[in-house]
Amino acid sequence: MLKTIEGFNRIGEENAFAVLARATELARTGKDIINLGIGQPDFRTPDHIVEAAVKALRDGHHGYTPATGILPLREGVAADIEKRIGVAVDPDKVVVVPGGKVTMFMAILMFGEPGAEILYPDPGFPIYRSMIEFTGATPVPVPIREKNDFAFSAEETLGLLTPKTRLIILNSPANPTGGVTPRAEIEKLVAGLAARPDIAILSDEIYGQMTYDGAVHTSLLEFEAIRDRLILLDGWSKTYAMTGWRMGYAVWPQALIDKARKLAVNCWSCVNAPAQYAGLAALEGPQDAVADMMREFDKRRKLVVDGLNALPGVSARTPTGAFYAFPNISATGWKAKPLASALLEETGVATIGGPDFGILGEGYIRLSYANSAENIARALERMGEFLSEKAK
Ligand code: PLP
Numbered sequence: 001m002l003k004t005i006e007g008f009n010r011i012g013e014e015n016a017f018a019v020l021a022r023a024t025e026l027a028r029t030g031k032d033i034i035n036l037g038i039g040q041p042d043f044r045t046p047d048h049i050v051e052a053a054v055k056a057l058r059d060g061h062h063g064y065t066p067a068t069g070i071l072p073l074r075e076g077v078a079a080d081i082e083k084r085i086g087v088a089v090d091p092d093k094v095v096v097v098p099g100g101k102v103t104m105f106m107a108i109l110m111f112g113e114p115g116a117e118i119l120y121p122d123p124g125f126p127i128y129r130s131m132i133e134f135t136g137a138t139p140v141p142v143p144i145r146e147k148n149d150f151a152f153s154a155e156e157t158l159g160l161l162t163p164k165t166r167l168i169i170l171n172s173p174a175n176p177t178g179g180v181t182p183r184a185e186i187e188k189l190v191a192g193l194a195a196r197p198d199i200a201i202l203s204d205e206i207y208g209q210m211t212y213d214g215a216v217h218t219s220l221l222e223f224e225a226i227r228d229r230l231i232l233l234d235g236w237s238k239t240y241a242m243t244g245w246r247m248g249y250a251v252w253p254q255a256l257i258d259k260a261r262k263l264a265v266n267c268w269s270c271v272n273a274p275a276q277y278a279g280l281a282a283l284e285g286p287q288d289a290v291a292d293m294m295r296e297f298d299k300r301r302k303l304v305v306d307g308l309n310a311l312p313g314v315s316a317r318t319p320t321g322a323f324y325a326f327p328n329i330s331a332t333g334w335k336a337k338p339l340a341s342a343l344l345e346e347t348g349v350a351t352i353g354g355p356d357f358g359i360l361g362e363g364y365i366r367l368s369y370a371n372s373a374e375n376i377a378r379a380l381e382r383m384g385e386f387l388s389e390k391a392k
Helices: 015-028 047-058 071-085 100-111 126-135 154-159 183-193 224-229 254-267 273-284 288-309 336-347 373-390
Strands: 094-097 117-122 138-143 165-171 200-204 230-235 248-251 365-368
Touching: 015 336, 047 273, 071 094, 071 248, 071 273, 094 100, 094 254, 100 126, 100 165, 100 200, 100 230, 100 248, 100 254, 117 126, 126 138, 138 154, 154 183, 183 224, 200 224, 224 230, 224 254, 288 373, 336 365, 336 373
Parallel strands: 117 138, 117 165, 165 200, 200 230
Antiparallel strands: 094 248, 230 248
8 A cells, every 4th residue: 555645634625626527527418507616717818918928939938947937027027016006026026836826835835734723714715724734734714704795804813813823824805705805904904913923924816806896905915014924826817817827926025935936946847938928918918808807707796696686595795806606595495515516417507515615615605707697697597496496
């Protein structure tokens, strides 16, 4: 018997990929599937970005690049952050990685070990807990509550800190809830964290440019008091519809940048060179495609929320970020995972059960509105028929 490390008895997965596989399998058998499960924009990467990658290949960018990314791209990231967030960032603190997920992997590996406690949002992106468990650290869930419009509470978060806390993971705008934490709450949290310079902060801001109804995204990078321990996670996947390109970046504090660079050298050497040129074109080129995509998401958001609230036993808050709705389904009498599974098998509508995002996700399902308005309307109709017939 091969004996791998203990962590593999604890590592988890992202069930969205399993749902996608099942939905694809059902579609192959001829079933009409409407996929509201997947967390990726249903738009093509804008043409000028694709062309930049093709040009990079034609121009001979076929070799290794520096491990942290080509300098023009790191400068481009710094310029983009300065423009959007108003903070000057040293390009030498930027590490370009193969997807936003890689930064959370790195940060959790840096701080996770038996005896350490790591705070993470629940419900939240499932990889946070999975990786914390893998390292042997103790996962400490921070409850994300519907009554708070799925914002995190500074008071509740600070109340969970102990002398063993080594890392705290924050995510706003959030997956799976679409919640956006208001600035006042973030200010309160920062004030509390300022007294704990021994705790690193990973702020996952991958949906930072995806807000609606005038909701304003507040970047943790704005707060100087914590900048020496802040890891900012962002990337191209969502904003530029580039999930398959595997392009992400982080801004690391001085104390961690060399460790981050060494992880890059030890694992992936550098990100695919033409993809880096595409990433630069995305940041420096026209942003109309982003605005167009957000206008379309906004229309669908309203359709989804109104449609969900008209279903028997379902109530949905209006999310102000990302492209997910997280309706409360407890009054249907169904548990969330059996409901998501029955919806897929019996009606062909793919969603994700809330417990796939943490224990506190029970009573909810996640719908991604990365699908056409027409398909969303069809999905809601099927869900309505199903729930009318099969209410428990
Ligand atoms: N962070 C959050 C909150 C996400 O929802 C996702 C993707 O779904 C990621 C990070 C990872 O993004 P990427 O595809 O760039 O690895």
